[in-house]
Amino acid sequence: MRGVVDTKPTSLYRLAFESADAGLAVLSPQGEWLLVNAALAALAGQPAAALQGQRAHRQVFEPAVADAIDALLAAPAQACAPRLVLESGADAAAGPARRIVLSPLPGDGGALLLRCDDLTAERAHHLREQDSATLQEYLAHGLSHELRAPLRSIAGFAARLDETGQVAADGRPDLERIRAAAARADQLVQALLEFLRASRQPMRQEPVDVSLLCEWVAAELQDRDRGRAARIEVAPGLWARGDEHWIKVLLREVFDNAWKFSADRDEVRITVEGAVSDGRLQLAVTDHGCGFDMRYADKLFLPFQRLHGSNQGGGHGLGLAIARRVAECHGGSIRAESRPGQGSTFFIELPAASPGAGAEPGQ
Incomplete structure (x- = not known):
């Protein structure tokens, strides 16, 4: 008592x-x-x-x-x-x-x-963060210069062999595989660099026209894959507060995911809806692709955790990890709901903004 x-x-x-x-x-x-x-x-x-x-x-x-x-x-x-x-x-x-x-x-x-x-624990944490940032800088430099250079050499020598005709006809398929593998490795390095940049670069705070960015990303995808029929519907008047470049990166990864996993559909269909609640922009990006089993949803946003093979559209396994990192760096979040064969919906939350609201003081 x-x-x-x-x-x-x-x-x-x-x-x-x-x-x-x-x-x-x-x-x-x-x-x-x-x-x-x-x-x-x-x-x-x-x-x-x-x-x-x-x-x-x-x-x-x-x-x-x-x-x-x-x-x-x-x-x-x-x-x-x-x-x-x-x-x-x-x-x-x-x-x-x-x-x-x-x-x-x-x-x-x-x-x-x-x-x-x-302040001992606080300063120790700060020092660890500084050490981590320094390590990431060295890693980014190594990826950008030390690793990409040999990849470019592999691709360059393979191209030279192809141009000079020194490889017999029955060896050309292997030559193409070498060039394709070098290209995939270079794309992976680029994705790793973007993941590192998203983790350590400060995000600007300014009004961002999310509707416009969605249209922009969709246009780039359609231009890249002109043979695909696509129907993209984006709700107007969606505004967030954040870094325009990185919010575009986030949307690009989500749209690209929908595009890849709609490969077996006659038409790519993506719908973007949104609403503002308590100062937060709630986005819903819905596709009609192959979907995924929700039992594995916890792996969806982890680096290199693919829920589909390359024959189903699976990529390097970093796109949605980058999207989550960007959302979290804006104080937001991203999650997904899906059913196999019935498409997926990605729910993205970001700070909301009004058109012409201006940047935060000091930005």
Whole structure:
């Protein structure tokens, strides 16, 4: 059975102070620590009683931080900033990484509330992200230069052999297979580069005419495959907020998926509908292709996880992974529903925008 809680405001405030996850202390106008909670005592590595009644910031924080606190305490009240934010441990050798915030407490007494947060985990995460970004840069460079160069050489020498006629007639099919394999490998490298770029490049924030982009992507597909009959229906007035280039990439991958898996149909049919709800654009891109078994839907957006073979239109296995990465980088999402033989619908959610709303400040 729980005990009885004192519901007096003063008692509740004291309880909240003591149980807060952040390190908290109340400082007098002269800098003595009047109250210290358990979280701050743990960060300081000393009992709360050893810190109270002392100008403990001189022993808890590095000299530069302690000097800044002393300067704030010594400044006239009218000249003080309403809030002072300091960080320690920028250099790992200087001590623990912490953020210290001092704010005046209400009233005329001049007391200050000190909050101290441990930044060690946050900075370690930031360093890991920096290391990952650097690794991706090296990987992208290697893919773009070190891997594509030999692929171009293979394709070039195969073309030269074909042009000079040095390969006998019965060997020409193998020569064509070499050239086709080199071309597929180059397409895979390009897709990998796009996946890496989508993962690390910042996305612009501006109004994007999604209806226009859908028409644009459809026109490019029809131009690329002029022998296919196609009926593309796109709802007008669909606008999202984001990066026009990358939203086009997302739509291109979804449309291309519909195009490939409609290979056994007399006509490619793609319908795009959309609505805005709670500031989010909800798109539905429906095709009438071969569809897929929903038991394997969790693999659909993973790199290199193909639900169909190349004879059914399966590609390099990165297109929908790129689409998902772009959607997530915009704070959105993508999922699919399907039934074998009855087509698929891709549901895409993005931040909504209005025509002519302009870019976000600072973009």
